[in-house]
Amino acid sequence: MAELNTTTRATGEPLLEVDNVTLRFGGVVALDSVNFTLYRGEILGLIGPNGAGKTTCFNAMTGVFRPTSGEIRFDGERVSGRKRYEITRMGIARTFQNIRLFPEMTALENVLVGADARHRTSVVGALFRLYRVAAKPHELTEVTAGGLPGMVQRLRRAGQRIFGLSRHVLEERAAREKAEGLLRFVGVERRRNELARNLSYGEQRRLEIARALATEPKLLCLDEPAAGFNPAEKGQLLQLIRQIRDTGVTVLLIEHDMRLVMGVTDRIVVLEFGKKIAEGSPAEVRDDPKVIAAYLGVPADAA
Numbered sequence: 001m002a003e004l005n006t007t008t009r010a011t012g013e014p015l016l017e018v019d020n021v022t023l024r025f026g027g028v029v030a031l032d033s034v035n036f037t038l039y040r041g042e043i044l045g046l047i048g049p050n051g052a053g054k055t056t057c058f059n060a061m062t063g064v065f066r067p068t069s070g071e072i073r074f075d076g077e078r079v080s081g082r083k084r085y086e087i088t089r090m091g092i093a094r095t096f097q098n099i100r101l102f103p104e105m106t107a108l109e110n111v112l113v114g115a116d117a118r119h120r121t122s123v124v125g126a127l128f129r130l131y132r133v134a135a136k137p138h139e140l141t142e143v144t145a146g147g148l149p150g151m152v153q154r155l156r157r158a159g160q161r162i163f164g165l166s167r168h169v170l171e172e173r174a175a176r177e178k179a180e181g182l183l184r185f186v187g188v189e190r191r192r193n194e195l196a197r198n199l200s201y202g203e204q205r206r207l208e209i210a211r212a213l214a215t216e217p218k219l220l221c222l223d224e225p226a227a228g229f230n231p232a233e234k235g236q237l238l239q240l241i242r243q244i245r246d247t248g249v250t251v252l253l254i255e256h257d258m259r260l261v262m263g264v265t266d267r268i269v270v271l272e273f274g275k276k277i278a279e280g281s282p283a284e285v286r287d288d289p290k291v292i293a294a295y296l297g298v299p300a301d302a303a
């Protein structure tokens with residue numbers, strides 16, 4: 001199935017380096033001296049049987065857990081020890097195994113929240129500021145009170161507020177347009193004003209991807225994005241992942257569906273019991289006796 005892959009667009013330049021990472025939960029060694037590099041522009045699959053350490057690896061990359069030892073570098077900078085929002089701003093976004101949207105917000109608002117994680121001035125904050133400023137009309141009508149100094153001071157304050165407001169309005173408008181573009185990109189633009197909880201399961205999964213893309217990531221980590229999908233939806237997801245990569249975003253994919261993984265990834269890293277047991281092209285990994293043994297549950301030398 002490797003022939004289904006699009007041409008590798010990786011530049012050969014490392015984007016994310018997992019350097020000898022070990023992560024323990026008490027007595028459980030979830031990651032055991034794991035090493036791999038993700039190259040800019042590639043789609044890398046991270047696979048392995050249940051409990052192999054895939055999600056823990058995502059969690060270590062995105063600041064949920066700190067490695068017990070070893071280091072993760074992104075774009076040359078150390079990730080380990082940074083706060084989650086800092087890592088988002090560095091350019092790593094993710095989706096979750098279990099969908100984590102804001103169910104009582106509209107699809108569009110969910111994407112705006114993603115954009116907000118990135119912006120210097122908060123777009124969501126701007127919406128609230130709009131109400132606050134609109135509630136103070138007396139400051140403009142009383143502008144002549146207090147003589148010339150008071151007038152100048154009030155005019156300056158009003159000017160600053162109006163200037164600040166217009167900047168926020170412009171920023172909010174740009175964010176809205178971008179969010180609508182992302183909803184269009186993932187194919188749920190018709191549902192933009194619908195509450196997230198009313199979207200179908202497949203639409204919610206796509207919405208999660210749009211929200212992650214709104215943070216303008218260099219790297220998008222997808223944790224089992226095809227879980228619960230029918231074959232047609234999996235085919236559409238495969239296309240979407242390729243399109244995401246074609247926009248210049250590097251993709252790290254955890255997925256149990258082998259057809260999807262083999263069809264869309266450029267390279268694959270295989271974990272088992274927290275250790276990396278194989279790495280290579282989809283064809284190499286598919287034919288690796290250690291991988292076959294890990295999946296079939298038989299010793300490698302007997303596979």
Ligand SMILES: Nc1ncnc2c1ncn2[C@@H]1O[C@H](COP(=O)(O)OP(=O)(O)OP(=O)(O)O)[C@@H](O)[C@H]1O
Nearest residue numbers: 025028029030048049050051052053054055056057
């Ligand atoms: N927060 C935690 N506390 C304790 N143990 C944990 C925690 N998270 C994961 N583990 C353990 O670490 C190991 C790796 O789990 P992880 O969820 O990373 O595997 P996975 O490869 O993502 O599995 P799956 O495919 O089932 O999602 C497992 O033994 C798991 O029980």
